[in-house]
Amino acid sequence: MRIAVADDSMLTREGIVHLLSVAGHEVVGQADDADRLLSLVQALRPDAVVIDIRMPPTYTDEGLVAAQRIHAAFPEIGVLVLSQYVEPSYAIRLIEDHPEGVGYLLKERVFDVAILIDALRRVADRETVVDPTIVARLFGRRRVADPLDTLSERGAEVLGLVAEGRSNQAIAARLHITERTVESHVTKTFLQLGLTDDPGSHRRVLAVLAYLRHQGITSG
Amino acid sequence: MTRGAFSRVLLVATGVFVMVVAVVAARQPSAVLTTYAAGSAAANIAFFIAGLALIAAGALAAGDRASGPLWSLCVLGGIAWLAPAWVGWDTGPALPRSVGMVLAPFLVPVLVHLLLAAPGRRLSGPLRRTAVAGVYGITAAASIGLALTRNPFLDPNCWSNCADNVFRLVSDPGLARLIEAIRLSASVGIGILAVLVATWQLLTSTPVARAVGWMVTAPAALAITAEVCYAAVLRGDPAESPERNPFVWIFFARSAALTALAVGVTWYVVQRRRRRTAFLTLVNELEMSPGIGSLQALLSRSLGDNSLTVAYWLSRAGRYVDALGHAVNPEVDQDRAMTAIVRSGTQVAVVSHERAILDDQTLRQRIGPAALLAIDNERLGVELTAHLQELRLSRMRIVTAADEARRQIERDLHDGAQQRLLSVLYELRLASSESQEDAHLSGALDALIEGTQKSLVELRELAQGIFPAILDEAGLGAAMGTLADQAGCAIEIRSVPHVRLPAPVERTAYLVVSETVGAAHAGSGGLTVNMDLCDETLTVCVDGADKAPSEYLADRVGAAGGVLSVNSGAIRAEIPCG
Numbered sequence: 001m002r003i004a005v006a007d008d009s010m011l012t013r014e015g016i017v018h019l020l021s022v023a024g025h026e027v028v029g030q031a032d033d034a035d036r037l038l039s040l041v042q043a044l045r046p047d048a049v050v051i052d053i054r055m056p057p058t059y060t061d062e063g064l065v066a067a068q069r070i071h072a073a074f075p076e077i078g079v080l081v082l083s084q085y086v087e088p089s090y091a092i093r094l095i096e097d098h099p100e101g102v103g104y105l106l107k108e109r110v111f112d113v114a115i116l117i118d119a120l121r122r123v124a125d126r127e128t129v130v131d132p133t134i135v136a137r138l139f140g141r142r143r144v145a146d147p148l149d150t151l152s153e154r155g156a157e158v159l160g161l162v163a164e165g166r167s168n169q170a171i172a173a174r175l176h177i178t179e180r181t182v183e184s185h186v187t188k189t190f191l192q193l194g195l196t197d198d199p200g201s202h203r204r205v206l207a208v209l210a211y212l213r214h215q216g217i218t219s220g
Numbered sequence: 221m222t223r224g225a226f227s228r229v230l231l232v233a234t235g236v237f238v239m240v241v242a243v244v245a246a247r248q249p250s251a252v253l254t255t256y257a258a259g260s261a262a263a264n265i266a267f268f269i270a271g272l273a274l275i276a277a278g279a280l281a282a283g284d285r286a287s288g289p290l291w292s293l294c295v296l297g298g299i300a301w302l303a304p305a306w307v308g309w310d311t312g313p314a315l316p317r318s319v320g321m322v323l324a325p326f327l328v329p330v331l332v333h334l335l336l337a338a339p340g341r342r343l344s345g346p347l348r349r350t351a352v353a354g355v356y357g358i359t360a361a362a363s364i365g366l367a368l369t370r371n372p373f374l375d376p377n378c379w380s381n382c383a384d385n386v387f388r389l390v391s392d393p394g395l396a397r398l399i400e401a402i403r404l405s406a407s408v409g410i411g412i413l414a415v416l417v418a419t420w421q422l423l424t425s426t427p428v429a430r431a432v433g434w435m436v437t438a439p440a441a442l443a444i445t446a447e448v449c450y451a452a453v454l455r456g457d458p459a460e461s462p463e464r465n466p467f468v469w470i471f472f473a474r475s476a477a478l479t480a481l482a483v484g485v486t487w488y489v490v491q492r493r494r495r496r497t498a499f500l501t502l503v504n505e506l507e508m509s510p511g512i513g514s515l516q517a518l519l520s521r522s523l524g525d526n527s528l529t530v531a532y533w534l535s536r537a538g539r540y541v542d543a544l545g546h547a548v549n550p551e552v553d554q555d556r557a558m559t560a561i562v563r564s565g566t567q568v569a570v571v572s573h574e575r576a577i578l579d580d581q582t583l584r585q586r587i588g589p590a591a592l593l594a595i596d597n598e599r600l601g602v603e604l605t606a607h608l609q610e611l612r613l614s615r616m617r618i619v620t621a622a623d624e625a626r627r628q629i630e631r632d633l634h635d636g637a638q639q640r641l642l643s644v645l646y647e648l649r650l651a652s653s654e655s656q657e658d659a660h661l662s663g664a665l666d667a668l669i670e671g672t673q674k675s676l677v678e679l680r681e682l683a684q685g686i687f688p689a690i691l692d693e694a695g696l697g698a699a700m701g702t703l704a705d706q707a708g709c710a711i712e713i714r715s716v717p718h719v720r721l722p723a724p725v726e727r728t729a730y731l732v733v734s735e736t737v738g739a740a741h742a743g744s745g746g747l748t749v750n751m752d753l754c755d756e757t758l759t760v761c762v763d764g765a766d767k768a769p770s771e772y773l774a775d776r777v778g779a780a781g782g783v784l785s786v787n788s789g790a791i792r793a794e795i796p797c798g
Binding site for chain 1: 697
C-alpha cells in the first residue's frame with residue numbers, strides 16, 4: 001500500500017513510518033499538520049492516510065476535519081484517524097457522513113503492527129474500523145432496563161464485532177463459525193434491538209454505535 | 221368651633237375692639253394734651269403701630285396652636301399698651317377711661333409673663349408659674365387699690381384723666397400716691413429681675429434653643445427695660461407730661477421695643493410654620509421615596525430633557541456608574557453640561573444634561589433635599605451593587621483561572637507524559653518483535669508492554685478526570701455522552717442544548733452533573749439529566765440524586781452567577797448565560 005502519515009509528534013510519526021516500512025509498505029509522504037497533509041494527498045493520491053486527531057494550530061479536532069475533507073474529495077482513499085481519547089462521539093462524528101473507508105483507532109494500538117496494517121487494509125478496502133476499546137466502552141455503559149441483557153452471549157459478541165466494523169465474513173473467521181450463522185445472529189440481534197440490518201452497507205456500524213450511544217436519549 | 225378656638229377668637233376680637241375704641245378716642249378733638257399719641261404725628265404713628273403690631277402678632281400666633289400662650293400675651297400686651305388712649309379720651313364716658321386706668325399697669329406683668337414663657341425658657345414649670353402669679357398679683361393689687369382710692373381730680377400731677385374714677389370707694393390721695401409709688405418700685409424691681417433672667421436664659425440655653433428663642437426673648441427684654449426706665453423716671457418725677465423729655469423719649473423707646481417684640485413673635489411663628497411645612501414636605505417625599513433608577517427618570521421628566529443622565533462616582537473603583545451599576549462615561553461638550561452633586565465636600569454624582577435646558581446653579585437649587593436623599597440612597601445602592609458585581613467577577617475569574625490551569629495540566633499530560641509512554645510502548649514493541657527467539661526476554665517484554673498499556677489507560681483517565689477535553693472541543697452534548705458512557709450508574713440524558721454556550725457556563729453545567737454522578741452509588745436507580753436553555757438561562761436538572769450537592773458545587777454555580785437548589789433528590793441549577 002502507498003500510505004501518507006500526518007502527526008505533529010515526530011516520535012509517533014517516525015515510529016509509524018518505521019513499522020510500515022518494515023512491514024513492506026511504501027510511506028509516500030509525511031506531514032506535521034493538516035494543511036500539509038491535504039496538499040500532499042492531492043499531489044500523491046495514496047491508498048490510505050494515517051492522521052492524528054490533535055494537530056496544530058488549535059490541537060483539538062484538526063485531524064478529524066482533515067479526514068472528513070479528504071474523504072469528501074477522494075472517497076477512494078482510506079482514512080485512519082488516531083487519537084488518545086476514548087471518545088465515542090469523535091468516532092461517530094467521523095463515520096456518520098460516509099462510513100466507508102474510515103477508521104478511528106486509539107494511538108496506543110497502532111504500534112501493534114498487525115493491528116495497524118489490518119486497520120489500514122480495511123479502510124483502503126472501504127470498510128469501517130472502530131477501535132474495540134470504544135465499542136467496549138459503549139457496551140459497558142450502564143442502562144436502566146438494559147436491552148443488551150436480553151441478548152445471547154454470542155449475539156452480543158457478534159454485535160460488538162459489527163460495531164468495530166467487521167464484515168460478516170471477518171466475524172465468521174474470528175469466531176470460527178459459518179457466515180450463515182453470523183448472518184442469523186445479526187438478523188436476530190438487530191430485530192431484538194429494533195435496528196434495520198443492511199449487510200451490504202457499512203451504515204450498520206453507525207446504526208449500532210448510535211444505538212448504543214443514544215439509547216435512552218430522546219433528544220439532543 | 222372648639223372652646224379653645226372660641227376663646228382665641230374672642231380675645232383677638234377684644235383686642236381689635238380696644239384698638240378701634242383707642243383710634244376713635246384719639247380722633248376726638250381735645251383742648252388739652254391727654255395722651256402721648258396726641259403729642260405729635262410721629263408719636264401717634266408709633267403708638268398705634270406698636271398696638272396694632274402686638275394684636276396682629278397675637279392673631280397670627282393664635283393660628284399656631286403649638287406656640288403656647290404667646291398669642292394671648294401679645295393681644296393682652298396690645299390691650300394694656302392701648303389702654304392709655306382710653307384713659308385720655310377727654311370727651312369720652314367715664315367708664316372706659318376708668319377701665320383704661322385699671323388695665324394700663326398690666327403691661328409690665330404681661331411682658332414678664334411673655335419673657336418667662338418665651339421659646340427657649342429656662343425656668344422650671346412651678347417656679348415660673350409662681351413668679352408669673354406673683355407679678356400679676358402685685359400688679360392687680362396695686363391697680364385695684366388705685367382704682368378704689370384714687371381721685372384724679374385731687375391729684376396735682378393728673379394729666380391724662382383728671383375727671384373722677386368710677387371705681388373709687390374712698391378718696392384718699394395720700395394712700396393712692398403710696399400705692400402708685402409701691403407699684404412703680406415693684407415694676408422696677410420685677411423688671412430688672414426679669415431682664416436678668418432673660419440674659420441668663422439667652423446665655424445658658426443650647427445654641428439651637430437660642431437660635432429659636434432669641435427673636436422673642438431679646439425684644440421682650442428690651443420692652444421690659446423700657447418699662448423699667450419709665451417706672452423709674454415716673455418714681456422720681458411724678459409730674460408726667462407727654463410734651464417733656466425724658467418722657468417723650470421713653471415713650472418712643474417703649475413703642476419701638478413693643479413693635480420689635482411684635483415683629484419678633486411674628487418672625488418666630490412664620491419660621492416655625494415654614495419649618496413645619498418643610499418637614500412635612502420632606503416626610504411626604506420620604507414616603508414617596510423613588511425606587512432605584514427612577515431619579516434619572518424623575519429629573520429628566522421634570523426638566524424636560526430626555527438625554528439627562530445621572531452618573532454616580534465610585535471613588536474606590538475610580539469610575540462612573542449608572543443607577544444599575546453599569547459603567548458609564550458622562551460626556552461634556554458645547555451642548556452638554558455636567559453638574560456635580562456634592563455631599564459633605566465630596567462629589568458623589570454628576571447630572572449630565574443639555575446645556576440649553578438650564579444652568580448648573582438652577583439645577584442644584586431644584587434638586588431639593590429629598591432628591592438629594594434619593595441620590596444618596598441610589599448612590600449607596602449603586603456602590604453596593606458595584607461591589608457585589610466586582611466580587612462576582614473576581615469569583616468568576618478565580619474559577620476560570622482554576623479551570624484553565626486544569627485544562628493546561630490535561631494538555632500537558634496528553635502532549636507530554638502520554639506521548640512519552642506511547643514512544644516507550646513503541647520501543648518495547650520493536651524490541652519484543654526482535655526478540656522472538658528468546659522466550660524469556662520476550663515474555664518479560666510482553667509483561668512490560670502490558671504494564672505500560674495499563675499506565676497509559678490510567679494516565680488517560682487521570683487526564684480526563686482533571687479536565688474533560690471533549691467538553692471544550694465538542695460541547696455539552698458529547699461530554700454528557702462520555703460521562704454517561706463511563707459512569708458507575710445509569711444516566712439518562714433527556715435533553716441538552718444544541719448550541720454551544722460560553723465555556724464557564726458549559727463547565728459549570730458539566731460539573732453539576734459529574735459531581736452528582738460521582739456522588740451516586742454504583743447500584744443506584746439511575747439519574748435523569750435535563751438541560752434546557754430558556755431566556756439566556758441554562759437550567760440543569762438532575763433527578764434521582766442520592767446525596768445533597770456539596771458546598772463546592774453550590775459555590776461553583778454561585779460563582780457563575782447561578783443558583784443551586786435541591787428538592788427531594790432533584791438537583792436544579794440555574795446558570796445565566798449572559
